[in-house]
Amino acid sequence: MNHNAPITPRPASLPLTGDDRLREALGYARHRGGCLPAQTPEAMITGLAALALHRFDSAPPPLALDRIDVLVPRTRRLRSTASVRVVRAQEPPVPVEIAGLPVAPVARALADAVAVVADPAVVRRLLTEAVRGGHCEPSTVVRELNRARLLSRPHVVDAVDALLAEGRSLAEERLYEMVRAFALPDPLWNVDLRLPGGPHLGGLDAYWPDQAVAVELDTRAPRQDDDALWSEYTRKREHLERLGITVVHLTPRKLREAMDQQATIVRTALMAASDRQPAAYVVVLPR
Template sequence: MIAKRCRPGGPWQRLLPGVVMLGNGPPSRRQQLRAAIAYGGPNSVITGADALRAHGVALPAGHAVQLLLPASRRIMPKDFVVVERSTRLPSPIVLDGIPFAPPARAAIDLARSMTDPVALRRVLALTALNGLCTQDELSQELEAGNQRGSAGVRPALRTFEATAAAAMHAEAHRVLAHAPLPPPRWNVTIYDRMGRAIGYADAWWDEVGLAWQLDQLGPDRPRATHAHHALIAAGALVVRTPAEVVRRAADHGRERVPIIRELASAFQAATRRPRPNIEGRCLSIAQAA
């Protein structure tokens, strides 16, 4: 009966060996994920891009479903499912009834499967920028796991801070594209009149002495050692915005409004007072770190 219903033109379809969908339309991604878990059996876990999307990372669709299995299980990759056997299955995070790998594991599993170094670095950076894990957690996961495909991930982690900052600044650029403000300078270290570094601005409007700081891009950035209070004490105006808020605002117009309003208001306030005697110098992320 099942075989008959799954014939071409029938009411059902076979998604994977032993897995039947009671419908003949294209399966949704969620249906594919549930089918992959049914195909993998007990203790199987979704990892990679689908797990990261489930955790809130904005990644494009199109990846195969990456499925982690116990090392003893013997099933083959099939259709839209790529399988990886593991002796260290993660404790899954169950979302909407589907078991997903934790963010650090999902990011490393996806990164190890990628050949484009730019896309690889972006995956790692976005995972951290969403506050899902730290660089150390990613490094620990890489060292503890399967070393196949790790050669490309190691240099990406070494340049992690620069990549994370660049990704965040790209989102900030998109927000500012809608703001009634002149273009700022980016990656600026601020110095007082004695030439001492007193702080850092992700975006800096030099003509009025206004700094925009995106928290948190990393514990080793200059602003972590030169608190924003020093900038304020020197006369700069400082607007601080959580990095996750900027990321959401880049993709959702309504969430840009309060950020743009705050920056525009600060810029106007800065024009109404004498410019402080401070200097901003643009540095690369590597130099500034």
Template sequence: MITVAHLESLGVPPGTSYRRCLPGGPWQRLLPGVVLLRTGEPTRRQLVEGALLHCGDQAVVTGLESCRRQGLKRAVRAGEPIHLLLPLHLKTTSSGYVLVERTKRMPVPVWSDGVPLAPAVRAVLDECRRLRERPPIRALLAEAVQQLGLDPAALTTELENGSRRGTALPRAVLREIAGGARSAAEAEAMALWRRSGLPAPLWNFELHDQRGRYIATPDAWWDDVALAWEIDSYEFHFGQPGYASTLARNNRYAAAGIAVVQTVPSRLRSEPAAVVDDLVTAYRAAAARPRPPVVLAGRHERLVQGF
């Protein structure tokens, strides 16, 4: 990757550079004034280098590209731009695959393999502010908390300190995560529970039998009637070794006399009314039988109230 200006300083006239980028030529023009000195599909690394050449030495990579380079396990989508931050006074604009955002809150970059990156807390929220629907925001924030170890409180603080544009949905999702959701599916489950009219459950607490033996850590737990709700993904729970662990967990539930509702994540979106009906029916059935002698680990209850 090189700029036309740099080539000119090496003795290559601009006209020659652009002529070599014509169809059938040995080079290709990726961005205004930025040339790849070979043919063929550029690598992601070359695209990032080209974006930084386009924007100059004050640019910082943010969004998904920054998050991936800091450990987020997420595939590159077709047509996904490379998002860069620039100081407000600079005039470089978006072009081609490069999304330029000028800001008065330039972060101190984290350097990785020679690439200046926005810190993960800033990068993930820069991406979230561009999204317009709750499910992809839920998925991204849950992955960032799980895979990058980000603190929901730090994410909330960054939202408070930054621009208000595009922050309403990320704020709502962060409240769900702070309430106990460990994944996007659990956040969706919380939203359905609020529609059910059922009492507030506990989220992600360990259960033990009366002899202190571990039973499970259900996604949601109604302690008054000993009802567990598990959001079971096909990918984990129904493949080896997940299938065996799910069977063992369900056997422990059965041995302890616990009622269980199992829901695959896709039904939370495709059949929300049916899922709510399942929960209400199961709760009523559980309430009609004697409560089995199971206890919560520590018993320091954290109820999730509506927010």
């Protein structure tokens, strides 16, 4: 490709389409600012325009946008224009191809969109649709928002809280579906465990008291206190296992992508109960 070739102007008689706007924005980024090393992504559509290409209902069509966001490597010598907003990345993600155009992955496009959207309701709709529509996991979204240093904005934090609640709700629905679809014994749902007259042991998403098998959904999102939260998860799991309770740790992604494998793991834990020493007696309470 000749990066110094001129951009051919569009005849005034031809109407501009959404794809034309996107291609012209990419053309600006590709033909300005010099060449890049081989294998380096040159430019890709990001932000709201990318979300529209990913078929987000809450993202406006490209023709309705004042500017098209284009993601480029940090070293590109480019300036934003009236119709193109240049977004720089230290390490650009691998683009996906949609309608013949290089497009940023959903999580990155979402972070770039949230960076310029001031309306809290719009931000919340975008984040919720990302999870509800199955585009990506909440943890992936939050990781990108954290990388972009957007979690200091109150309206983004509020939207993330709603996102995590949405993600947990979907994960719980998949867990119910797994038990039904693979004919697992019915557990006690959403319970707290305590030692008789002793301390609280922690909450569980599902518990089979006869087999002393527990399932815990890992719906954590990466934040600054992630290490401390993971340590808390680990301490709880180790304490329960010392009492003879087998804890099966499931993630929303595993439930979505490999539910049959997760059902096999739980079934194996239930079948192995007879080979283990009896667990300590615990009090089971509704959560």
